[in-house]
Amino acid sequence: PTESVPATDTTSVTGSGPTADSSTILIVYLSRTNNTKAIAEIIQDQVGGRLVALEVENPYPENYRATVEQVARENETGFLPPLRTKIDNMGQYEVVFVGFPTWGMQLPPPMKSFLRQYDLRGKTVIPFNTNGGYGIGSTFQTVKELCPNSTVREGFTMRGGSERDGQLLVIKEDKAAEAKTAVVKWLRTLNLLN
Ligand SMILES: Cc1cc2nc3c(=O)[nH]c(=O)nc-3n(C[C@H](O)[C@H](O)[C@H](O)COP(=O)(O)O)c2cc1C
Numbered sequence: 753p754t755e756s757v758p759a760t761d762t763t764s765v766t767g768s769g770p771t772a773d774s775s776t777i778l779i780v781y782l783s784r785t786n787n788t789k790a791i792a793e794i795i796q797d798q799v800g801g802r803l804v805a806l807e808v809e810n811p812y813p814e815n816y817r818a819t820v821e822q823v824a825r826e827n828e829t830g831f832l833p834p835l836r837t838k839i840d841n842m843g844q845y846e847v848v849f850v851g852f853p854t855w856g857m858q859l860p861p862p863m864k865s866f867l868r869q870y871d872l873r874g875k876t877v878i879p880f881n882t883n884g885g886y887g888i889g890s891t892f893q894t895v896k897e898l899c900p901n902s903t904v905r906e907g908f909t910m911r912g913g914s915e916r917d918g919q920l921l922v923i924k925e926d927k928a929a930e931a932k933t934a935v936v937k938w939l940r941t942l943n944l945l946n
Contacts, residue, residue, distance in 0.1 A: 771946055772847060774800025778839070781851030782806045782862050784819075787882040787912030788851045790923035794935045795849055795880070799944050802845075807836040808862050816915045823855050832865040842870055847944075848902075850895060851880045853912065857889030864898065873901035878942065882912030882923065908938045 779801050783789040789805070796803045810833065812819045826833065852863045879895045881888050892907045910931060913919040923931050939945040 769946060770799040771944055772799065776844065776846040777801025777849070778842075778845040778847070779803045779849040779851070780806055780837075780839075780866060781849075781880075782853065782860055783851070784812070784853065785913050785915055785920040787921060787923045788853050788880070790921070790928060791880055791882060791908070791910070791931060791935065792849070792851045794928075794932050795851075795939070797932075798936060798939055801847070801849070804837060804839065806862050806866055808865075809834040809836045820856065823861060826861040827856060827858055831861065832868055833861050835862065835865050835869065837866075839870060842872075845875065847876045847878065848872055849878045849880060852891065854881060854883035854886065854889050854891055857886065859891040859894040859898075864894070867895065867898035872899050875902050876905060877902040878905045879907035881907060881909040883909065884914035884916065884919075885911050905942055906938075908935060910934060 777799055779792050779796055781788050781792040781804070783792070783805065792803055795801075812822060825831070850863060850867070852860050855861075877895065877899045879892050881891055883889075888907070888909050892904075895907075896904045911922075913922040936945060
């Protein structure tokens with residue numbers, strides 16, 4: 753352990769590795785059945801950074817239908833659920849990944865709360881999403897609207913589960929390998945990986 757290692761830049765040798773200082777990267781995600789969490793973990797594996805699960809003060813019901821109804825009401829009234837998650841050192845982050853499922857074709861209320869509560873001006877914001885097969889809906893557009901003074905980069909989306917049909921965690925095994933390939937490709941187009 754005391755021997756010195758030649759200062760070889762393995763990044764240039766292998767042609768892969770993160771391009772940003774990982775201490776400046778925050779990955780915040782909302783996930784109920786862990787599909788979005790699986791993507792968040794792949795991102796962290798690739799670029800490093802701090803991974804934070806977004807939690808609300810009053811958890812949503814376990815029941816899917818009840819959750820859909822509550823979310824619909826919150827979207828109608830513009831209710832922003834208070835967050836249990838606190839980020840005390842937002843100033844240190846330059847790149848903030850925000851991950852969420854599509855809920856009712858919209859950005860889930862807790863992520864609206866997060867983007868309202870924290871000032872991400874001057875930072876790079878990068879959205880990622882999983883959904884039940886109906887796509888991102890208005891989610892990425894809402895991220896842009898809630899971060900008017902940030903640079904919002906091209907997001908990543910893929911199909912996750914469909915709780916309505918009893919499909920919970922789908923991004924595992926073969927699907928997780930597929931997801932990893934797609935995420936790496938996306939991170940390269942963003943120049944966050946080389
Ligand atoms: C309350 C609720 C609403 C949802 N609404 C949609 C929707 O509008 N469109 C869609 O494609 N999937 C919808 N889904 C399915 C989720 O987007 C999908 O299962 C996603 O992969 C879940 O991510 P998670 O495992 O990280 O929680 C909904 C799921 C829930 C729980």
